Amino acid sequence: MSAPNQGALHQSLNTCLGPEAQLLLIDALWGSQFKRQLVPDGLEFPNECLVPFLGYYSQQCGNTFQRNVTSVTHQQIVDVAAVLRQTGATWQSLSQQVTRVIGQASEDQTQRAIHLVSRLLTMMRIDEMPLQFSRGRGINWEKGTLSEFVHSQFPSTSILSSERTKFEKTFNVLGLVKIAGLEVHWTDNLADHLRLVNDDRGIRVFHHATFLLGQQER
Numbered sequence: 439m440s441a442p443n444q445g446a447l448h449q450s451l452n453t454c455l456g457p458e459a460q461l462l463l464i465d466a467l468w469g470s471q472f473k474r475q476l477v478p479d480g481l482e483f484p485n486e487c488l489v490p491f492l493g494y495y496s497q498q499c500g501n502t503f504q505r506n507v508t509s510v511t512h513q514q515i516v517d518v519a520a521v522l523r524q525t526g527a528t529w530q531s532l533s534q535q536v537t538r539v540i541g542q543a544s545e546d547q548t549q550r551a552i553h554l555v556s557r558l559l560t561m562m563r564i565d566e567m568p569l570q571f572s573r574g575r576g577i578n579w580e581k582g583t584l585s586e587f588v589h590s591q592f593p594s595t596s597i598l599s600s601e602r603t604k605f606e607k608t609f610n611v612l613g614l615v616k617i618a619g620l621e622v623h624w625t626d627n628l629a630d631h632l633r634l635v636n637d638d639r640g641i642r643v644f645h646h647a648t649f650l651l652g653q654q655e656r
Contacts, residue, residue, distance in 0.1 A: 447513040451499045455512065460488060463495075466516040467558055468652040487648045494626050494646070495558060502554040506547070514540050518555045522584050529581055553579075560588055561649055563627040577629055591629055611643060 446459035455463060503510055517539045521527060537548045553565040556579060563576045579587045614620045621640040625631065631644035
């Protein structure tokens with residue numbers, strides 16, 4: 439695989455990215471472990487496995503910036519992601535740095551950019567977007583670092599013991615439908631995974647397996 443062109447991301451958000459730029463984008467958002475997990479040496483970049491996330495990325499960018507989508511570049515999204523991933527970068531300290539990255543933006547645009555990139559990094563519905571109806575719950579990030587916020591939503595303490603629990607291979611989504619009679623609702627929001635809805639007749643399932651593979655070492 440040839441080295442990606444570092445200028446490939448300097449295009450407006452309404453421009454479709456080529457394979458090299460896609461790899462740069464994913465590498466910037468998910469980290470270099472993605473290459474080890476999903477791009478073995480000597481193989482072409484598997485674009486098809488990224489189609490769901492790239493669709494999510496495009497939708498989120500368009501809904502966030504709307505009419506201003508042509509004035510923001512993919513590179514600026516990557517630069518904002520680098521700011522958010524800095525150690526100690528809290529919500530309160532981000533605005534000034536992000537404003538510089540996206541070029542003298544208004545306070546509203548800055549906050550939209552922070553919320554957008556936080557959604558792309560975590561695949562959690564952080565804040566709500568105007569003019570978009572979404573099922574599921576939105577979550578407000580108003581203090582602390584992004585890492586601290588994520589940990590607060592997914593505490594590591596086990597609620598139930600799993601030492602003696604062993605699930606059979608049939609315990610999967612299809613089994614939940616056939617045996618439990620649940621309706622499966624796919625979700626882009628990781629915070630809604632396995633959440634029961636519709637008076638416990640439906641269950642939300644986070645379906646971006648490639649995203650989860652890319653986070654295994656983080």
